[in-house]
Amino acid sequence: MANGLELEAKRLSVAYAGADGSLPALEDIDLAVRPGSFVAVLGPSGSGKTTLLNAFAGFVRPTAGEVLFRGGAIRGPSAERAVVFQRHALLPWLDVADNVAFPLKIRGVPHRLRRQTVVPLLIRVGLAAFADKPVWTLSGGMQQRVGLARALAADPAVLLLDEPLGALDAITREDMQRVLLDLWASTAKTALLITHDIEEAVFLATHLVVLSERPGRIVARLDLNFSARVAAGEDAADIRADREFTAVKAELRAIMQRRAVAPALAATA
């Protein structure tokens, strides 16, 4: 923890081996994540934003540059950096409580004890009444609550959120954004959220970066305080309707549209 940063990417580039040579996904990313911050990475599909998360998770290696966790190079997945996926990450043969308690099973905690241990977590994400239900019987939003609770049960330093709300309907999504915000605020964990939803990024992030189309580069950085204001007690609906909030959204939309249109114009010119 030499410089007090939780996560850091230094001149990070990642390229995948394609059929005809290498396919660059990320280029020259510099990003510093302070402990306790909520960083949102916003980008169109194919911008390499999931690659950025995968690099921090330790699923992919940098082609150039480096990714660091507390000053040390990231060499593989670790329980310090738990990932919440969009789907397919739960274990359908286990019930809700056993899914949430899975990280404790990995650490060798006996079955009864680990089920008791996760009860407060289940209460916090609103799943206490569903502890004994098989996860596949739950709705999408409920399943994401299980995924979040499971990641927290591992007690990681960092939560890596790979579009966890991407497959949910609008109402459930706003609901889950609140759940996410409350958990982040009450646990003081560092969070890195990948999303293509502008409103979600603006609502949740303390620090926001925008990636360009592939190969992804950072084209904008923004410090925000809406999530801090909600955490401090301001009404979420008021915040969403706030003039400053909508102005930031409009600005980001303009940046993303310009980025999306520019290459096409260049091609016809």
Place this chain on the structure above:
Amino acid sequence: MMEVLFLGTPRYAAEEAIRTRVADPANVEPPPVRTVARRAAWRPRPSVLLLASLVFWLGLWSLAAWLAWVPPLFLPSPLAVAARFATTLTSGFADATLLEHAAASLGRVLFALAFALGLGIPLGIGMGLSPWVRGIFDPVIEAYRPIPPLAYLPLVVIWFGIGEGPKILLIFLAILPPITLSTAAGVRGVPLERINAALTLGANRFQLLRDVILPNALPDILVGTRIGLAVGWSTLVAAELVAATRGLGFMIHTASNFLVTDVVIVGIITIAAIAFAMEFAMRLLERRLTPWKDKQ
């Protein structure tokens, strides 16, 4: 569990009611229960269909025998077969009762199944995890899998003789490919997110295999077992062709040598009944062990 299985039903009924209401504005109070009941009345229940099918084919068989469309030597009447069924149960045929023949065959199939599971599951896991293991074993299994067991039966006899072992070996060889290949497919089919999530929660390789990959492959292993049992039973008659003294296949073979057609039919029906019962038991087991299958 029942409650969970029928979670969707009330909503379905409600939607049905709404749809009816929208479709027919003149109908002020459509009774939704009647709507559902009327729809159901158009589709006979599967058990009723099964019964009707049984009655139809048995009736046709009786008619054919009664009107002597086919000589009784070739097609005995259902009643004659039933009578023969009773005597093979009590006094037997070819030095053993029907139950003894059935037990001998069942024993061979179950032994072969146990060996096939014992070898096929680890082999399938290896093939699913390692390209090397897959590269070595996949061509061999794919090459012999489509060959009918009767074709390599002589080779098995030349190499291993005519004892009990070669008979079980032949059935084992038939059961092994479906179990191995579906285990391998199940292991390869684990969603990457599921593996990555377990890794970031701290799982090591052994825990990954035990707690994620194997349970994930269980539905495929069960399907492979079900298919394996079916091919195992169809290989049974071939396995019991050579130097058997007991078994349903042996009984059928002996009866056909002496043109005792009713015993042949008794044997066929017995094999069908046992295979059907096992298939049914496997499906129950699948529903009990892997209720999440196809739900994610």
